[in-house]
Amino acid sequence: MKHIKAFGAFWYDFVVGDDWQVAVLVVAGLALTAILTHAAKLNAWWLLPLVVFAALGWSLHRATAHKR
């Protein structure tokens, strides 16, 4: 059990890293893009880049808000 936990923790840290909210935002952005593209027939190519910039800004803001 200990090894499975360590294995999972390694991959979590490897892919997700310090801020899990970035991963959640990217996945949510992709899901919304798929919904808009397939259900609403809207070619929402602009959505994911906006989500990515927002996720980076949000993560940086949270990381630096209480420092210095």
Next chain:
Amino acid sequence: MNALPLILTVFVACVVEAVEALTIVLATGLTREWKSTFQGMAAALVVLAVVTAAVGPAISYLPLTALRLVVGALLAIFGLQWLRKAVLRATGFKALHDEASAYLREVAAAETATKEARRGVSDWYSFTLAFKGVLLEGLEVVFIVITFGDNQKDVGAAAIGAAAAIVVVTLAGIAVKAPLTKVPENWMKFSVGVMLTSFGTFWGAEGAGVRWPGNDAALLVLVPVVALAAAAYIFWLRGRGAVRAAAAAPATSEVIGS
């Protein structure tokens, strides 16, 4: 798409990882013994080869749309992680990764560890340290090679970029026999973060069903836009740091004065 951007992206990403692995290997080999260090390196390379041989072809069996969706999401998340760290380091909110101090830390630890023979290896400490260092840094290389290579249907080109990086860093390490402190690691990480995020966004959105304006040519716009956005965040955070420092200064002088 031309193979050159693929090779260059993988090359730069792998140089960063190879420099970090080299620091660990040099610290272990020069402080303790080379034979066990090389055995650890070789064992890690075998594991990496097995992982690549197993995962690489398995991923390529996925339909292209699903592959791009999954790999795009992973690359965008992975790339944002790199970009976040690079921006925080460039603005002083996180300490720069210093190969010289990392080397000294490894040397200090290696000098105090006891020597113990195990499973045919004369120095188990050197073996495990080299094994872990090469394996962990190597996994990132494998991840980048497989994701970029499979998506572009050109694993060979990605492998060339990775192999070239490893050869260049190894030769440089042999030449200087010291950690490569002159490598501008943070700016390379920033560049790689930009590339991983851009490619991840591009492929992820394609996997979600989007048709990019200009098809592949959209990447020529996306990459500089991501770089500019990240650079804008650097200016923003530098400004935020300066404002905080200025706000803290009078308070400090008041304390000193009282």
